[in-house]
Amino acid sequence: MAAQPGQSKEYLPCFQKNMLNLFNTYLNDLSSFVISASLLVAYQFYLKYREKRNPAYTVGAVNILARTAWVEMIMREGKDLLAVQTLRNSTMAATFLASTAVLLIMGVLTLSGQGDRLGSSWHSLNMMGEKHSGLWLAKLLLLLLDLLIAFFSFSMSIRVFNHVGYMINVPIALGHKSIQPRNVAIHLNRAGRFYYLGMRAYYFSVPVVFWLFGPHFMVLSTIGLIFFLFRIDRAPEVLLES
Numbered sequence: 001m002a003a004q005p006g007q008s009k010e011y012l013p014c015f016q017k018n019m020l021n022l023f024n025t026y027l028n029d030l031s032s033f034v035i036s037a038s039l040l041v042a043y044q045f046y047l048k049y050r051e052k053r054n055p056a057y058t059v060g061a062v063n064i065l066a067r068t069a070w071v072e073m074i075m076r077e078g079k080d081l082l083a084v085q086t087l088r089n090s091t092m093a094a095t096f097l098a099s100t101a102v103l104l105i106m107g108v109l110t111l112s113g114q115g116d117r118l119g120s121s122w123h124s125l126n127m128m129g130e131k132h133s134g135l136w137l138a139k140l141l142l143l144l145l146d147l148l149i150a151f152f153s154f155s156m157s158i159r160v161f162n163h164v165g166y167m168i169n170v171p172i173a174l175g176h177k178s179i180q181p182r183n184v185a186i187h188l189n190r191a192g193r194f195y196y197l198g199m200r201a202y203y204f205s206v207p208v209v210f211w212l213f214g215p216h217f218m219v220l221s222t223i224g225l226i227f228f229l230f231r232i233d234r235a236p237e238v239l240l241e242s
Contacts, residue, residue: 028215029135029211029215031215032211032215032216032218032219033211033215033218035219035222036207036211036218036219036222039222039223039226040204040207040222040225040226043226043229043230047233056235057234057235058233058234058235059232059233059234059235060192060196060233061235062235063192064189064192067185067188067189067192068182068185068188068189070086071168071181071184071185071188072181072182072185074168075168075170075172075181075184076172076181078171080169083165083168083169084165084169087161087164087165087168090157090161090191090195091158091161091162093195094154094155094157094158094161094195094198095154095158097150097154097198097199097202098150098151098154098155098158098198101147101148101150101151101154101198101202102151104147105144105147105148105151108140108143108144108147109144111140112137112140112141112144136212139208139211139212140212142208143205143208143209143212146201146204146205146208147201147205149197149198149201150198150199150201150202150205151198153194153195153197153198153201154194154195154198156191156194157191157192157194157195157198160187160188160190160191160194161188161191163187164184164187164188164191167179167183167184167187168184168188203225203229204225206221206225207221207222207225209221
């Protein structure tokens with residue numbers, strides 16, 4: 001049966017009213033999420049801005065320079081044993097963190113099936129946010145997505161570390177254009193970026209976890225996380241002797 005013209009005109013204001021009511025219901029949670037995400041994004045842009053002015057401003061930027069110089073030294077001097085030991089340590093660290101991400105993913109999936117039973121206790125400190133079970137599951141889904149990013153980042157880091165283990169032991173005298181120290185360093189730094197992304201995913205899961213207890217906890221934990229990250233991201237200042 002076709003809708004009458006008058007019915008379509010009445011449907012639009014009703015739809016807008018429902019959307020407005022839905023927005024007002026979840027206003028505190030949405031505002032907290034936007035504020036937290038904006039703070040984290042702004043912090044990352046701040047680091048990029050400072051790195052452009054000073055390439056040695058962050059620990060990550062210094063590590064990129066160090067890995068590039070390390071590959072040059074290893075391939076020039078033929079220190080194969082040192083290369084294998086160092087890459088093995090990096091691979092083991094990434095493997096441990098990837099395995100931890102899998103365990104956390106299983107925990108989140110288990111928790112998602114107990115929302116009705118645990119919702120009241122988790123929301124006991126929630127003074128500002130909505131306590132609807134659907135929103136709680138959406139928070140868990142966001143946490144699950146964050147942990148999946150961590151898992152795949154560490155997995156890709158392991159993959160690239162393994163590739164570098166073969167390339168770094170190729171003698172420079174063979175003259176392979178694609179396996180020169182500069183190109184090998186690019187692959188090694190790519191593995192380092194995947195590792196960095198996985199660690200960021202771990203760090204960013206902290207505000208999402210606190211969001212389960214209430215939106216105000218999410219904002220407070222984000223501010224605390226940024227102060228913590230700044231302490232570990234900032235490279236120590238180099239003291240130059242006069």
